[in-house]
Amino acid sequence: MANPDAAAYPLLMRINDPADLRRLPRHELKPLADQLRAYVLDSVSRTGGHLSSNLGTVELTVALxxxxxxxxxxxxxDVGHQTYPHKILTGRRDRMPTLRQLGGLSGFPMRSESPYDTFGTAHSSTSISAALGMAMAAKHKGEDTHAVAVIGDGALTAGMAFEALNNAGVCDCNLLVILNDNDMSISPPVGALNRYLAQLLSGNFYARAKNVGKQVLKAAPPLFELAKRLEQHAKGMVVPGTMFEQFGFNYIGPIDGHDLESLIPTLENIRQLKGPQFLHVVTKKGQGYKLAEADPVAYHGPGKFDPRVGLVKPATPGKPTFTQVFGQWLCDMAAHDPRLVGITPAMREGSGMVEFEQRFPKRYYDVGIAEQHAVTFAAGLATQGLKPVVAIYSTFLQRAYDQLIHDVALQNLPVVFALDRAGLVGADGATHAGAYDIPFLRCIPNMAIACPADEAECRGLLSTAFAQEHPVAVRYPRGAGVGASVATDLQPLPYGKGEVRRQAQRPAAGRRIAILAFGTLLYPALEAAERLNAAVVNMRWVKPLDTALLLQVAAEHDALVTVEEGAIMGGAGSAVAEALAAAGVAKPLLQLGLPDRFIEHGDPAKLLALQGLDAPGIAKAIEARFPSLVEQAQAALKLVA
Known part of the structure; x- marks a missing residue:
């Protein structure tokens, strides 16, 4: 893939690191920002990726x-998906054509990628905690440096951000928290007056005057208290910073996050101040690209597109995704059962809940980026006879693990967890991979785990999960499956039961190899089995495991193979090994799944193939482990033929 035309970006092509940027005269920063924005748009249109958020942080990145x-x-x-301008200015401009591709640039900050990526971020609301740690470390080492956390208004809804603010407000260190506010309406409006106020409040004159006044008035405590209250109330009248001031921060803003003439002097003033500072900037998602400004959600994470035309809907709709199957099931079940309520931690579009919100607005709850609260909130609803369905990405459920155990499972409450993005997720990489939900869920008492093999099973198993009176997780991958026809009814599949999908063809002598598939890897397992003449079992449930079926298959075969798109350690294969051991059955067992390492970003099919989880890889692993059994099974197949 070619680089965007270098001739169109003469200033940007001169910036190979921030030192080059700092050598520019200030009047060239605005044209540089314009070129940077155009370069981001051009690059993302060629590779796909996050767009709206990156267009909104161009000037802020230049200024910082x-x-x-x-x-x-x-x-x-924080969250890190708005760092493309940062990557471009820090020596990675020419690698942008590799963005989110195997071996290429990550879509998020990565410490291993650049010294300018000081902390890996992709899950929200971690920035203030990390930056505070950095600021305190600098103080311990006697270094006169600053730590800056850039956090969005959405990420600020999470409890972790407020825990960090609470801690930071009593720490004497050079910490700056920047609230990148691209959603809340600001009053008074952003403009010249606010620019003046922000620069005044961030200037040394104001800080010195405030401190001198405190020293003078301390001799008269009643006057000192009165002055302090007047200062707080007066400041609160012109800026919405009283809450942050109460945390112990010096609040500055709001200022226009796209106005370099406001940003740079304000940041320069802040850099001279000591102690925790809080700067409130107002930005617009999609800034500078009218289509993204008008619909920032659609342009949040687009694939490749022509920026002159914008996003174009395909002429013929593709196969429904698992997310769409879930969304339709949720609406259908809600129409059938008034007890159903739907909960999302700020992932309405990603989790397929747009139609549900439109049709059942009083039964829809978006709790913000607050996974811990989402799970315990669901538990509270369940205690009162409602049937909560928590739609959450597998990777984000990790953030609410204690609540899952203590508030839901321990009390055996009937909460359904619809785990989207289970397994590898492709371009978003290790931070978003749903690799660990089987191991961390199956060890929890009262919890059940279903693994649909296709879209039809996804709907059926969701109905099964909803019918239970205890917590159940249904895990399904990103994107579409094999295109299985999905019924329109709400008929459940049997609870805790699998099925044999392929019998080995053989003569009278014994059956050789059986593949036990969990989830969507059933289909590559079936393809591999055709080559090997192996049996295939669609297990459907990791917990409760269909032990009766497992022991029957074990008795009839010489070796077993488990296949799952999840971590091998503690996963479904481990559940099979434990069940066999408990029954006193000794049988050769090969476990295939995700290895004990983080899987990088890239095309999902390529990533699965690299882990040996496509059909050729499964067949190759079985042939390597059980060569004589494969030979006998294939010989038997020839006899049948």
């Missing part, structure tokens, strides 16, 4: 690298 001495001064970006 211009004012602060990065990487000695540390920037932490």
């Amino acid at each position: 690298h211009y004012v602060f001495n990065t990487p000695a001064d540390q920037l932490v970006w």
